Amino acid sequence: METTVSKRQIYVDLKEMELSPSMQAPIVAYQDGQRKYYRYSREGFSIVDLTDDELLGLDATVNMLASFRGMPQFDWMTDIIRKLKKKYKVSENQRNILSFDSNVDLRGIDRFKELFNFIINEQPIKITYEPFGKPAFDAEIHPYYLKQYNNRWFILGYNPEYKDISVFALDRIKKVDSLNIDFIQDTIIEDPFDYFFDVIGTTIPNHGEVEKIVLKFSPKRYQYVLAKPIHHTQKTDDNTLTATIEVIPNKELEAIILGFGKDVEVLEPEHLRNEIIEIMKESCKKYGLLKNDCKSPQ
Template identity: 25%
Template sequence: MKLERLISIIYKLLNHEVLSASALADEYGVSQRTIYRDIDVLCAAGFPIVSYLGQSGGYSIMDGYKMDKSLLGSYDVNALITVLQGLSTVFEDERAQGTIERLQTISSENCTPTLSVDFESRRADPDALRQLRTGIAAKQIVNFDYVNADSQRTNRQIEPIRLEFKHANWYVYGFCLTRTDYREFRLSRMLNVQLTSDSFPPRDPTSNSRASHAGIDMSQVQDVVVRVHPHALSEALDHFQQADKQFHNDGSLTIRIPVFQPLEAKWLCSILLSFGSGAEVLEPIELRTVVQSQLREALKLYQ
């Protein structure tokens, strides 16, 4: 613990002009006398630490002393700092913040950021994210209620393995004790997330058939063709940016999207309905019938 504190103090002094003994003591939860001893140890080890007296006094590293920058290029360092800053904001991770401070000592000075990463999501509870991450690190079972794609609510217990951020959403992958199989859960559908006191031993994911995501049966993939009116272009591009696109002279757009079992794809129908009068399904004809049925059901609520 003392060694980790000494290393951390070095990086803090490298990143700040002057730090007082009281500020360092508060940071590490030790007495000022302990900080004085730590500074003596660092000075004896050859680090050029300068002390300043007075109300604004403290300790700093001698001007001109820099860490070796040959290990990583400035692009690598600044990119790592950007990603870690995004993660530390979401998880309030002190370890990540410590790594950022160490990287900042070898980053390029006066470098204007060219990358910004925001891992926060309105569709995920930050407290749930932190509990899941704790469960992954400590190998503790997590209990929660889950609402699946059919809007059915069930209680689940999982052995969390990893968090995943994809498609602008957070997911957790783990072994579901309720289903005795590996599952992926979307955090926006998880309710009452609680970290239990029960621990679990590591599992071998490759021993389970579901862990090796089976390939999609391409015979059940069908092209969905949608005509998008000019006033709905931005929404369509937000959802289907990678679809085949054909723009027309009147400002409209035709998109073609390969979808697995499109008549059963509730996510697709929800997106199409969100466009209102801004989009029309052209193919398959059966999907038009599904959308019409959903619209009739919605209209009944307002009659």
């Protein structure tokens, strides 16, 4: 059914704009032949002008956005900041007071804006992807989401070949082409937080199951883990200096555990404990220390 607006409703709305304390619109009418027009008497007036507190918040936001400038994936911020400053007469603190952890020299980061636009425009793409140590291959992707982990960016999308979500690191993408086909809407990820709820990083192993991971820390490193939890499921025990998380084990979890070095011991599960032991044995081989259970040669 067609929706229409009566003249009476328009006049009521115009009067409301004039009398409302929150708008106080300076509306004037002028005649041009048989037609009557309405406009603001003050140039540049807008009913969406911000309060002093809102302007103060916007001022802080502009300065935060300015911190992204210089990063290739956020070069479009410059134009947005300019428009905000002009529209709302906000200033920009020339001294940078925020710093974000980012690798501006990361290979493939120049594709961020292009892939971002493909997601926004719901544009299917074909990428040429070259994994580490393996031949390059082509993949059709219906892109849904960009995720950063450990200073690397990843794009996630539906892969019709596997009928599931595939994850690709931007630094391994060699070529991107748009495809003239219908876009497949996202019915899998929907909420990225829920999708990655049970893992650390971006890798979700096939047929992986959530397991209880128990890690014992040295006293000093335990304080670090208290301040910076490994995962949002983390529970700690001050008496045993242990942290327990419930996740699907993956390579990212192993990397975090290995990053703690001698300050952590995997108590559970046994298969993960053994996996870390094997990795450490391989490391010992590289340093020639495996002659006596990873102890220095006598």
